[in-house]
Amino acid sequence: MELVVEGNCYVSGRFERCCVGIEDGRIAQVAKVLDGDRVMRFGSKLVLPGAIDSHVHFREPGMTRKEDFGTGSLAALHGGVTCVLEMPNTTPPTTTLSALREKKKLASSKSIVDFGLFAGLRPGVDVPGLAKEAVGFKLYMASTTGELLIPDLDDVRVEIAAVARSGRVLAVHAEDESLRRKEVERDLEGHLRNRPNECEANAVRKIKNAAKECRLHICHVSAKSSLQLITNDKGVTSEVTPHHLLLDTAGKLGTLGKVNPPLRRRDDRQALFQALKNGTFDIIASDHAPHTMDEKQEDFDYAPSGMPGVETLVPLMLQLVRDRHLAIGDAMRRLCERPGEIFGLNKGRIAVGFDADLMVVDLMEGSLIKADRLHSKCGWSAYDDMPGIFPKAVLLRGQMMIEDGHQVGERAGRDARGPA
Numbered sequence: 001m002e003l004v005v006e007g008n009c010y011v012s013g014r015f016e017r018c019c020v021g022i023e024d025g026r027i028a029q030v031a032k033v034l035d036g037d038r039v040m041r042f043g044s045k046l047v048l049p050g051a052i053d054s055h056v057h058f059r060e061p062g063m064t065r066k067e068d069f070g071t072g073s074l075a076a077l078h079g080g081v082t083c084v085l086e087m088p089n090t091t092p093p094t095t096t097l098s099a100l101r102e103k104k105k106l107a108s109s110k111s112i113v114d115f116g117l118f119a120g121l122r123p124g125v126d127v128p129g130l131a132k133e134a135v136g137f138k139l140y141m142a143s144t145t146g147e148l149l150i151p152d153l154d155d156v157r158v159e160i161a162a163v164a165r166s167g168r169v170l171a172v173h174a175e176d177e178s179l180r181r182k183e184v185e186r187d188l189e190g191h192l193r194n195r196p197n198e199c200e201a202n203a204v205r206k207i208k209n210a211a212k213e214c215r216l217h218i219c220h221v222s223a224k225s226s227l228q229l230i231t232n233d234k235g236v237t238s239e240v241t242p243h244h245l246l247l248d249t250a251g252k253l254g255t256l257g258k259v260n261p262p263l264r265r266r267d268d269r270q271a272l273f274q275a276l277k278n279g280t281f282d283i284i285a286s287d288h289a290p291h292t293m294d295e296k297q298e299d300f301d302y303a304p305s306g307m308p309g310v311e312t313l314v315p316l317m318l319q320l321v322r323d324r325h326l327a328i329g330d331a332m333r334r335l336c337e338r339p340g341e342i343f344g345l346n347k348g349r350i351a352v353g354f355d356a357d358l359m360v361v362d363l364m365e366g367s368l369i370k371a372d373r374l375h376s377k378c379g380w381s382a383y384d385d386m387p388g389i390f391p392k393a394v395l396l397r398g399q400m401m402i403e404d405g406h407q408v409g410e411r412a413g414r415d416a417r418g419p420a
């Protein structure tokens with residue numbers, strides 16, 4: 001074996017002191033004892049699959065003052081995320097094959113982790129062409145950052161049918177533009193008033209009706225009233241973010257907490273948490289949406305929506321595990337296995353044939369999240385000074401990338417997309 005990683009490994013839903021044998025960047029064998037040209041021993045530390053963050057905005061091309069593939073992916077890596085799925089609301093938006101290829105070129109040369117790229121859905125897009133190279137399609141039902149708003153689903157009926165035929169996932173920002181209010185906003189409560197719970201629930205209802213044949217994925221579910229619409233339905237997958245689980249309008253975040261869909265009240269947040277424990281959500285993803293501090297210092301009403309989170313996704317969830325609010329298997333399913341399965345990636349599990357993307361974690365060694373030590377270009381975090389558990393080591397396709405919390409490997413991120 002080229003490389004053997006030994007530790008307390010998460011294999012088939014449980015922990016086992018064993019060895020992961022790696023050849024050509026893939027897991028070749030998992031066994032109690034293995035010989036290797038190189039052996040890395042992590043003792044009783046946890047060896048977990050690298051996480052897949054299926055919802056990030058890396059802002060390249062066009063908004064690289066906020067982030068780019070270099071900084072965004074470095075943040076991902078430090079947080080144990082070895083693969084990111086990147087959203088199409090860039091400038092230009094990723095709605096044509098040439099824009100998709102251009103973005104892929106940029107990502108391939110700059111990303112330090114593997115990636116998949118979403119294509120934006122709007123009238124007239126070449127769905128079969130995009131489906132060959134995109135990891136999935138993204139539909140924005142309400143206005144948010146970017147110009148991909150589709151308020152009326154009738155306008156993309158043909159395109160939705162084509163996505164269904166392509167076999168790709170249709171990921172949806174579900175807020176109903178017609179139920180969005182446009183009052184002046186002065187604080188998080190004001191933002192919430194403009195985007196009430198029913199705004200989300202109604203959008204979920206509408207898209208479920210309009211995309212019955214699709215593999216539908218509801219992004220960043222935030223409202224209690226949406227939950228029954230996703231739990232009842234086996235054909236629909238869903239995602240929740242750390243900020244909707246951990247933050248609410250009672251916090252003092254100001255514009256830093258301004259996101260779409262909005263942070264809600266405490267009882268929504270608690271309902272999401274309960275739903276997470278009950279198995280409702282398939283995926284926990286960050287919706288990493290960096291904006292500069294200058295932009296966030298504008299008046300509340302003008303400040304853009306979105307917060308960074310790719311680097312704190314895994315640390316925050318592992319902290320919940322450590323504090324016994326979440327079972328580690330529930331975290332691993334949502335951070336690794338399910339995103340891998342849903343988007344058809346050869347990642348997310350420690351099993352023969354999968355990419356050797358691993359993170360090494362010691363649940364007993366927590367630290368405080370410090371915004372100025374994170375790697376996103378935006379330089380701030382809503383979780384400053386909150387406890388988190390960062391990985392000690394991260395491997396990408398068998399290559400050591402983070403050692404003792406510091407970057408060691410070369411940039412070699414590539415498109416992780418598998419066949420539909």
Ligand code: NCD
Nearest residue numbers: 057144145259260289305306
């Ligand atoms: C996202 C962004 O800034 O790109 N903003 C946000 O508040 N979540 C867009 C989005 O996911 O809606």
Ligand code: ZN
Nearest residue numbers: 144173219260
């Ligand atoms: Zn969104």
Ligand code: ZN
Nearest residue numbers: 055087287289
């Ligand atoms: Zn988003």
Ligand code: ZN
Nearest residue numbers: 078405406407
């Ligand atoms: Zn560093």
